[in-house]
Amino acid sequence: MLRAFVDIVHPPAxxxxxxxxTLPHALCPACWRAMPFIERPVCERLGRPLPVDFGVPMLCATALAEPPAFDRARAVVRYDGPGREMVHRLKYGDGLHLVPAMSAWMERAGAELVVDADLLVPVPLHRFRLWRRRFNQAASLARPIAERSGKPLLTDALRRVRSTAPQPGLTRKERAANLHRAFAVKGRNAERIRGARVLLVDDVLTTGATAEACTRALLAAGASAVDLLVFACVVPGD
Ligand SMILES: [Zn+2]
Structure with missing residues (x-):
């Protein structure tokens, strides 16, 4: 009945x-060909595609030069073309009907991260932005992954404690400074972070400054390790 209701509101598209x-949660042939899916081999740390497969875990040049605080990141698509379009529709439009497809693809791309995780934590929105957009796209992507994998989802463990300037137009260094200590682990679920392997979930990984700040807050609260699962990531050179 729910499915029939959803089909009336959003006919399969x-x-x-x-x-x-004819089928819901699918791609048309043209978008399937254009969707910039990230194929293996990928960098073990940043999840970016690597040009050659040597059959052993490899790191990209960025991961070697500037190792992230998180252990492993995985993404479904490059932040480009229809992949970028989906992120924008989820973030700024009425994109809730995209969640089943996006979260299922994320679950596949980050299968080993999900298996290893003790719990899932979405990147939080600022309270003001939550009110304006009315929902947290990171939490909406994390929820079905948590439900299907049976892993706990702590939506209120990580909070923005400091209002930050809008990010677009800032350099990587400026973004990092802007976000320094912008997040903290708080609330009644904070003690569940201690000793846990956390899977941080977001819609998109751009400069990595937000993921880095969230990871540092989780590690400061005693998380044993943090992995990162996103729908899309910026790949230099795109
Ligand atoms: Zn299409």
Whole structure:
């Protein structure tokens, strides 16, 4: 009945371009070809595609030069073309019907991260932005992954404790300074972070400054390690 109701509100359509389809939560052939899926081999730390497969875990040049605080990141697509389009529709439009497809793809791309995780934590929105957009896209992506994997989801463990300037237009260094100590582990679930392997979930990984700040807050609260699962990530050179 719920499915029939959803079909009336949102008739089956391509999750990227909206063209009519017979199946829900699918891509049309054109978007399937254009979707910039990240294929293996990927950098063990940053999850970015690597040009050659040597059959052993490899790191990209960025991961070697500037190792992130998180252990491993995995993404479904490059933040480009229809992949970028889906992130924007989820973030700024009415994109809740994209969540089943996006979260299922994330679960596949980050399968080993999900298995290893003790619990999932979405990157929080600022309270003001939560009010304006009315929902946290990171939490909406993390929820079905947590439900299907049976892992706890702590939506209120990580909080923005300091209002930050808007991020666009800032350099990597400026973003890092802007976000320094912007997050903290708080609330009644904070003690569950101690000793836990946390899977941090977000929609997109751009400069990595937000993921880095959240990871540092989780590690400061006693998390044993942090992995990062996103839908899209910026790959230098795109
Ligand atoms: Zn399409």
């Amino acid at each position: 391509c999750v990227a371009c909206g063209v009519g389809l």
